[in-house]
Amino acid sequence: MTISKGRIVHLTTVHHPYDPRIYHKECLSLHKAGFDVTLIAQEADHDLGKDKPIKHITLKKYTNRIKRMIFGTMDAYKKAKKLDADIYHFHDPELLPVGWLLKRKKNVVIYDIHEDYVTSIMQKGYMSKPVRKVIATAYKYMEMFFARKMELCLAEKYYKDIYPKGVRILNYPTINEKFIEHRRDNRPLEDKLLYTGNVSYVRGAHIHSKVPLIDEAVSVHFVGKCPSDLAEEMFSIAGERRDNLKIEGIDQFIEKEDIEARYLSHNWLAGLALFPPTDHYMKKELTKFFEYMNAGLPIICSNFPVWEKFIETYKCGIAVDPYSETEIRQAIKYLRNNQDEAKKMGQNGKQAVLEELNWNTQEENLITWYDQLLKYN
Template identity: 65%
Template sequence: MNEGKRVVHLTTVHHPHDPRIYHKECKSLKKAGFDVYLIAKETEAGVDKESGIKHIPIKDYTSRWDRMTKGACILYKQAKKLRADVYHFHDPELLPVAWLLKNNRNHVIYDIHEDYITSMQQKEYLPKPVRKLVARAYKKMEQFFTKKMELILAEKYYKDIYPDGDCVLNYPMVNTAFLEHQREGQMEDKLIYTGNVTDVRGAFLHAKLPLIDEQITMHYIGKCSTAFADEIYRIAGDQSDRIHIKGVDQYIPKEEIEQAYLEHNWLAGVAIFPETEHYMKKELTKFFEYMNAGIPIICSNFPVWKDFIDQYQCGITVDPHNDQEIKDALDYVRNHPKAAKKMGENGKKAVQEKLNWGAEETKLINIYQHLLNK
């Protein structure tokens, strides 16, 4: 039914191995019989040719402005040549490109990964007085360009902003290595954080953990700028030798992150974020990844996060600015290994039975088939 239907995924921002774009959506569509192309920045490795997904590389510009102008123009020319049945794009800066690609013979899908309207008000590279103005201007621009597009939402609460969008949530694929892996023996005094390392994602709060607990070693696994790494080490001070960062100025592939979950008997996966409107409403992707790996979670006690942790009994929530609360949580998982193991098992069970990509894959394919049957 889907044979010969051409699908082109477009991104100038994300890595070609991005878990949502490549490993989940592109591979699921390929498996369903679509002819799948991915236009994304060039890398040394490219994409796995055996997957059958055709990667068209474009230059990776270091300048944001060059990426949004030169990169977008190159991407548009490449995409137009392919005459796709469906164009599926992932970056707000590609809204004008996607608008130009839309015609009466195709469909265009805007995959909304983030609440950009809220996050723009937290962009550190924008002066504070202009952030709200930029967010309002973006909202107007987005409404104009997306009038004839379909919207896919990666997060449940985005429905409040985009009521006409369809949720295809960013749940993990169940990893068979995690199914077989059992957390046995003494837990190590090691904490893991995975994903991009930034201030709003708790980088500097996590840097304090070796100061709060003298037994803890903090491991960051994800892309981190040199400047952020230097600041993390500075905050840790004389405990900086208990900070480990894998990913300074480099992208860490999904496979390496998943392997890291298996390398130690982690005490917990952490997501101790400062209060921001953007993250307080989200169910973090890293929650599902920690759960998938059977690792208890220690995270900020935002109401949405606390409700999630309480529902699945998979971790502990803390006041991100209360060192004693954080220390008590670390002591609890350390001194109650059976309870900590149960938290990990609860999380793993929830992912295996409910919070996984399987159901979301079906939703994605159904959306495509509905569009193409119109």
């Protein structure tokens, strides 16, 4: 009989229960290491199921954000408290009060910081700048108050500058054996560009929608959740080239396995990350980069200094001015006309993931950290 190393509860009221970082990386890694892991998350279209190793306690799904933040968090707290866990690990800012209430001398509470929330609030275009500043400041002080006795888990390198006491557990991809076996060097690349992950304005939805107008030979394929009103805007921007925009995921979550299958469905010319400049994204090494590299795709991305340095370091793509149609057109043309070099970029990226930028390195850090927390608590 296997003896559990400790009872662990992961909580989210915002993320999908199959969220890649929460479920596929952290929860599964901890389960594999011998911890008793339970996930408290919203209902899914189909449940995690009895054959899945992670116990899933469901929360009601609210379409209204205010109701979710009030009733969803209350429900999460009640269900989490009953489990009397050794470690509570939560993933949303709205759960800060819940984490604070769950903290006891005999347990550990971890706040997993997925985003730079202060900077993210400051870039919300639908609010006036004074309102954004007030909300961002209020959030900062609320976070400082509630999180002062918590451990902090950081998903991004530069977050360490904001949270010096935090522990980096970076959001690198799991190594996909099918990607390793998949060969791209024995057939021509197609005039198809891929974007994976959530689709939004700040993630370049409008810029990506113009690409079929910039180069009429290409089609752009989006695989990730996209609000229906944004999808209509994107089709409108593409105009007469709208048929060259393919959006899979309008108003629905696309699961990790389905996204990974799309990587193998075509011999893509490149993966796209043409984001507009925002303080939030300019400092980040996008998880999207690692996923494109994992699949052996060259990257066409914005030429932010951090991103351009990343591309140069790993020789895995081309960085361009996201507002320059000429540079975007030239990058696409270069990859199309220099396919051996394009495939070499993809191979460079894949090799970097296999050797360095993969979840195995972070899994080891996560498990060591958990062991230490339980030992010294």
